[in-house]
Amino acid sequence: MKYIDIHTHILPGVDDGSGSMEETIMMLQAAQVQQIETIVATPHYIPGGSNLSVDALRERLEQVQAEAYKINSNMKLFLGNEIYYSDSIIEDLKAGKVLTIANSRYILVEFSPKDPEQHIYQAMSRLVRAGYIPILAHVERYRCFYKKEYLIHDLIEAGCYIQMNSRSLVGNLLDSETAYHRSLIKLGLVHLIASDCHDEKVRIPYMKKAAQIMTRKYDENLVNKILFSNPLKILGDKYI
Template sequence: MGFIDIHSHILPGVDDGSRSMEESLEMLRIAEAEGVSCMIATPHYKQGRYRADKKELLDRLKMLREEAQQEGIGIRLHLGTEIFYRAGLEEKLMRQELGTLNDTDFLLVEFSPFEEYLYIRNAMEELLGMGYCPVAAHVERYQCLVKDATRAAQLRDMGCRIQVNTGSITGENGLGARHFVWKLLKRELVDYLGTDAHNTKTRRPAMRRCAELLYKKCSREYAQELLFENAARELFQ
């Protein structure tokens, strides 16, 4: 089984990720060369900035799938959303206007890097109470967690999942992010990986180097859980 990337901005023209079908196809070629076999497209949803509706996203996913097939690209593509949490979001979720990860109960949720921990915890409790399993996107960005890694464990104990970016594992996102992520990995507090790919140059869908480091520094069992087993079990039932 190839790697599973649960966080990418590969749909063309819907957010600050891929700007065109050609760029999306090149991103897919890079991902395939990196050993990725499955990607979840997670375009941003942020009130007042990125608001593409579910039907439009599904249409674009269908077009990308068709173009990829014609190009001989074998990566399986699915839809999700990276949702920036704000008050009142629950109404849109109840109306099923926002996409979950591959139409499961798992929800990729983003916060401001400088948000207070109490706000994040209360938001996650709200989503759990609605029957969702919130996945905290790129937790290495949240300063309240970086300052106290036990808070990541607390979120996980509540029933949340933790996602980190592959570039943070390899050090491409800075030494601070790398140090924090490896602190979480040593305690096996991370559940999912995402490339958070936005383009073909500065934010590529790269996973191979990350996988090499995980197999070298973590147990083989945990590395495989991160690279594909957790996502295969929970997001592709």
């Protein structure tokens, strides 16, 4: 079982993720332990912020890929962005200033945790109409959706896909948030699990543990889609 991690902050010195190549190497080693063989680097893109150029990101990715090969000759990295939504984002995408996931139509999009559901719905619908396939990053973080599953369902109906952080599944079931996160998977409202790893100590991958929990608890077909076929389709720019 080799996993695909489509949301990581593994590139050194570009955002609030890895601070150095040494740290990136430790994160790659952690990914190897977690049986992750394919990694999409998704550095934050903040509109109007001091974002590194796409060329600089590609250069950094190549350096990290060279280190990854030393750990596992099958480990492959791709590039994307985690895009903080603003109305100017479509312009930036069209200008090639911001990246889709591995050159596909899929984009990883985040909002402020306090944004209201109307804003998220309208923004994501706008991205769909512009020809992109938006993936909502860490769905569990937005307070407006908490225990209002129908709102997540509306987003899916509008053409969006939903990502949850692997760490959110790994917790005590007596904790109501963990129970809620797992219920979203069971309801089929999550298409992708990814690590959103930022370092090698606290925000680490946790893919293996999350996969174990899912395999134990949920329908095999659903688990296979979330862990394998959905991320593969994204990398191949195919419809989920």
